[in-house]
Amino acid sequence: MDLMTKPVLPDGLVAVVKRECATCVMTEPVLATIARSETLTVFTQDDETFPASVPHSFDSDLSVSWHHDIETVPTLIRVENGVEVDRTIGWSRDAWRTLTGIDDLGEDLPVMRPGCGSLSVDPDLVDKLRARFTGSVLTARHIDMASAEDEFESMFNRGWTDGLPVIPPTPERVLRMLAGTTRAPDDIVAVAPPDLVPLTVEKVAINAVMAGCLPEYMPWVIAALEAVCNDRFNMHGVLATTMPVGPVIVCNGPGTKRIGMNSGINVFGQGNRANMTIGRAVQLTIRNVGGGRPGEVDRATHGNPGKLSFCFAEDEDGSPFGPLATERGIPAGVDAVTVFAGEGPRCAVDQLARTPEELTNSFAACLRSVMHPKSVMTFDVILVVSPDHSRIYAEAGWGRERVLAELHARLQIDSNTILRGVDGMAEGLPDRFRDRTVPKFRPDGILLTHAGGGAGLFSSIIAGWANGEMGSQPVTVAVKS
Amino acid sequence: MSTARLTILDPTSESKPARRELLSRPSSIDGMTIGLLDIRKPRGDVFLDRIEQLLAERGARVLRYATPTFTKPAPADLRHEIASQCNLVIEALAD
Numbered sequence: 001m002d003l004m005t006k007p008v009l010p011d012g013l014v015a016v017v018k019r020e021c022a023t024c025v026m027t028e029p030v031l032a033t034i035a036r037s038e039t040l041t042v043f044t045q046d047d048e049t050f051p052a053s054v055p056h057s058f059d060s061d062l063s064v065s066w067h068h069d070i071e072t073v074p075t076l077i078r079v080e081n082g083v084e085v086d087r088t089i090g091w092s093r094d095a096w097r098t099l100t101g102i103d104d105l106g107e108d109l110p111v112m113r114p115g116c117g118s119l120s121v122d123p124d125l126v127d128k129l130r131a132r133f134t135g136s137v138l139t140a141r142h143i144d145m146a147s148a149e150d151e152f153e154s155m156f157n158r159g160w161t162d163g164l165p166v167i168p169p170t171p172e173r174v175l176r177m178l179a180g181t182t183r184a185p186d187d188i189v190a191v192a193p194p195d196l197v198p199l200t201v202e203k204v205a206i207n208a209v210m211a212g213c214l215p216e217y218m219p220w221v222i223a224a225l226e227a228v229c230n231d232r233f234n235m236h237g238v239l240a241t242t243m244p245v246g247p248v249i250v251c252n253g254p255g256t257k258r259i260g261m262n263s264g265i266n267v268f269g270q271g272n273r274a275n276m277t278i279g280r281a282v283q284l285t286i287r288n289v290g291g292g293r294p295g296e297v298d299r300a301t302h303g304n305p306g307k308l309s310f311c312f313a314e315d316e317d318g319s320p321f322g323p324l325a326t327e328r329g330i331p332a333g334v335d336a337v338t339v340f341a342g343e344g345p346r347c348a349v350d351q352l353a354r355t356p357e358e359l360t361n362s363f364a365a366c367l368r369s370v371m372h373p374k375s376v377m378t379f380d381v382i383l384v385v386s387p388d389h390s391r392i393y394a395e396a397g398w399g400r401e402r403v404l405a406e407l408h409a410r411l412q413i414d415s416n417t418i419l420r421g422v423d424g425m426a427e428g429l430p431d432r433f434r435d436r437t438v439p440k441f442r443p444d445g446i447l448l449t450h451a452g453g454g455a456g457l458f459s460s461i462i463a464g465w466a467n468g469e470m471g472s473q474p475v476t477v478a479v480k481s
Numbered sequence: 482m483s484t485a486r487l488t489i490l491d492p493t494s495e496s497k498p499a500r501r502e503l504l505s506r507p508s509s510i511d512g513m514t515i516g517l518l519d520i521r522k523p524r525g526d527v528f529l530d531r532i533e534q535l536l537a538e539r540g541a542r543v544l545r546y547a548t549p550t551f552t553k554p555a556p557a558d559l560r561h562e563i564a565s566q567c568n569l570v571i572e573a574l575a576d
Contacts, residue, residue: 142491145488145489174490195494210492285492288493289492289493290494291496
């Protein structure tokens with residue numbers, strides 16, 4: 001029979017048991033009693049000789065157990081006209097008597113005994129069973145590895161990796177990954193640049209497996225891909241530019257804690273699986289499905305190591321600013337990602353400031369140098385304020401609006417100091433900008449966030465890429481289960 | 482049911498074939514360097530001697546190679562040597 005089809009149970013009573021389960025062994029005489037007065041069909045999972053006292057079928061491939069969602073043995077089911085109408089799990093004398101209609105059933109047995117786990121939900125088997133019995137939901141091309149082929153080397157050779165090893169996306173692993181989202185495998189998440197390929201949930205799951213994600217990261221990977229494949233973000237341009245940027249993913253909401261994301265010590269660095277693999281899954285998907293590969297559409301002069309994965313959670317609990325996603329229109333408490341085309345982070349040091357004014361002066365001076373001290377209006381920036389620095393703002397009662405207003409006020413520049421040729425630097429504004437005041441950043445060009453370890457009077461600056469319609473705009477998307 | 486050691490799912494857009502296409506045949510071998518790789522099956526050398534003679538008649542320069550044993554793939558160094566010295570390679574599977 002077709003493995004994907006749910007086998008119809010015979011009418012009457014159906015029991016599913018295994019010998020390894022003491023409760024099942026205990027109920028063997030009861031099954032024999034039932035069989036004398038009722039049509040009883042027994043399926044045994046682990047030993048075709050058990051239970052010896054009643055006729056039984058061997059559910060050797062566990063297809064009956066899988067398709068009928070048997071989680072505990074023994075399970076006793078009543079079937080009428082091929083349809084299940086009732087079931088009980090484990091041994092409960094009352095429940096078995098009700099289900100069978102035999103009033104004195106199991107008189108010499110205890111009132112109750114819990115059952116055991118069904119083999120069909122055994123952690124060592126469940127992935128294989130899911131692949132065997134539901135594998136047809138996978139439509140991606142299956143590739144068989146030859147007997148002498150090393151799958152890790154083969155995936156390198158096929159051009160599927162970012163230069164680091166990837167986990168082989170077997171059907172079992174991909175199905176397990178798909179369990180992390182309620183979306184159907186054939187749902188289209190986005191149209192993936194640069195090749196403009198319809199991106200299915202299944203392809204996302206395959207690349208998420210390769211990246212090393214856990215299934216619970218899937219909604220975050222999907223949301224980040226929706227965000228980067230948005231026209232406003234302009235992933236094609238982010239790839240094609242010779243500048244060093246890649247998607248920087250800022251995660252907000254209570255779900256960041258549930259999936260164990262890092263918002264603290266070494267927040268941009270190595271060591272946290274969710275931070276490392278969510279961003280990596282996004283990049284692998286763009287590479288493999290979208291076709292965005294370095295040296296092809298990706299023309300970056302230097303790139304940056306964050307193009308492997310640059311993804312972090314905001315430290316919302318300690319923040320005087322409120323969450324970035326909330327500021328960008330997502331209701332408080334809702335999980336969300338914000339994507340930003342950013343280069344590598346750089347450190348903004350001030351160990352002596354004790355007032356918010358002093359600290360803001362230092363931040364403004366550091367922010368002046370983004371891309372070039374004479375560059376204005378062209379690049380946005382993320383300022384990641386550390387807990388040691390944010391405390392200075394919190395104690396002074398400065399929130400997001402105040403900090404941003406004070407920063408922008410300090411970043412109004414006399415154009416005559418940044419004209420072409422001034423200070424012996426050819427770079428600068430054309431002469432027609434003479435005698436003006438020009439802002440370093442556009443009004444919404446500073447994204448203020450809060451993250452980092454609890455010690456260190458340093459904050460961090462992540463500079464962006466050409467902003468506005470011609471470049472990339474930050475995009476914020478809610479994470480859906 | 483697949484008999485492969487391991488089956489994986491294609492992570493790409495599947496716009497390219499899973500197997501690499503064969504290169505097109507050269508229109509001429511005149512002036513080319515052709516490697517003949519003897520995998521050391523018995524009398525494979527007899528076959529390759531004759532091939533060498535035919536190739537030479539067509540203007541090719543022929544270099545001879547042999548794997549240490551037919552039971553194992555050619556070592557990486559040998560493959561590299563052939564790839565760096567030859568335009569084409571013919572592998573002798575004769576028995």
